[in-house]
Amino acid sequence: MAQHFLLSSKAKTLSLRSVFSMSEERAYAKFKRIRWISTKGRPVCPKCGSEKHWVLIADRKWKCSVAKCRTQFSVTSGTIFASRKLKFRKILEAIAIFTNGVLGVAALRLQREIKVEYKTAWVLAHKLREAMGIDNHDDFDELDGVVEVDGAVFGGKPKRIANDPVNWEGLRAASKAEQLAKKRLIVVVREREDEARDRPARVRTFHLSKEGDAVPIMRKLVKQGSIVHADEASQYDSLHGYFDTKRINHSKSYSDGIACTNQAESFFSRMRRAERGVYNSIGRGYTSYYASEMAWREENKRRPNGDLFGMILSNALASPISRRLKGYWQRQGSDNCADPDKAELIRALNLGR
Ligand SMILES: [Zn+2]
Known part of the structure; x- marks a missing residue:
């Protein structure tokens, strides 16, 4: 049996010791080198x-x-790390720990590993997720070949119900309704892995109100002539008008030799394992952040961790200031939970593809 990639020497090119023992000056130099890569x-x-x-x-x-500009700037100006208070080395330490968690790293763990306040770790981890999401939302290359689409809901735990024999059914129904209201739908559109291709299969995720909203997105995201596999949900029926579409009826089987969405399902199983085993719960309003993170990890799972570390730092320095996370704890209760479903759909449809 082939060796698991994470056990091979190729997978292990990042040394935590070298990051944790780095001087602040060296860490700063690394930021400058990666931020301004073209000018060294x-x-x-x-x-x-x-x-x-x-x-x-x-x-x-x-x-x-330049006379008309006169902008003052530092190495992090205009990036997701703008107005940072953490030392450069601390940020690199956080990225290294975050890189090595193949199912993600909870803020509660991160704060212990790098010794910062919980709130600091929480915002930093979300900023890294936002940076990972650049590929998810700003990569304008169309997906092609065989593409699978599927949806799943995350978040919202069933509430414990007191053992009240009089109104048990009523309480159970109310708890279920409350749970459903908290859930968030994620749709994944995923290229099927193909060894003949010299790049990893791409995984794109969207936080939507209903699975049918994925159809207009796919018309922009997926190349004409691709083959699309979807389940029997009627919301996907209109895909037949645009793509050669194969359908699988999950009440009968998961693969009938013609159609299957197993790779889309396997993405959701990774996300489910992260939700239950690492994060415990996925915060309302941030489901798309966790989905982007998992899509990025799935897509890059065969790269050495030294490369992943560099990619996260480089994505973060290419990410603009986060409108949702900047000063998050200072403005608690304001507009943090603006309708994420709607925002996601509008963003996906305005990609300019
Ligand atoms: Zn300028």
Whole structure:
């Protein structure tokens, strides 16, 4: 039997010791090198892209010298780490720990591993998930070949019901309704793995109100001429108008030799294991963050962890300031839970594909 990838030496190129023993200066140099990769670490204005600048604080803060710009910036300006308070090495430590959790890393664990406040770890982990989601939402290449689509609901635990023989049924129905209201639908659109292809099969996730909303998204996301596999849910019927579509009736079998959505199901089983085994629960309003994280991990599961570490840092430095997470704890109770279902659909349809 072939060796599991995570057991092979190829999988292990990241040394936690080298990250944790890094000086703050070296960590800072790494940020500069990755942020400004094309100029080998030389500062570039985040607003106009000019390399001409004045130095405000040696090796820390610059001012763009282009007359119409004059933007002041640092290595994290305009990125998801803007206004950071953590040391650069601490952020790298967090990324290293986060990289190695193949089913994710809970904030409760992260705060212990890198010794920070729980709130700090919570926001940082969500920022890393948001950065992982860049590929999920901003990769404009269409999916092709054989593509599977499926939906599953996450979040919302059944409430414990007191043993009241008089109104037990009523309480049970109310608890179920409450649970359903808390649940969030995730739809995955996944290329089937194909060894002839020289890149990993792509996994894209969407947080939607109903599975049928995936059809207009797929018209933009999936290349014409691809073969689509879906289950028998009637919301997928209109896919036949756009793609060669195969359907599998899950009440009869999971694969009939013609159609199956097993790779989409296997993505959900990874997410379910993460929900139950790592996160305990998936927070309302953030289901799409966990889905993006799991899609990214699934897609890159055969890459060495040293590469994954670099990819997360590079995605984070390419991610803009997070509108949802910036100053999250300072503005608790404001607009954090703006209708995520609607926002997700609008974002997916405006990809410009
Ligand atoms: Zn500028």
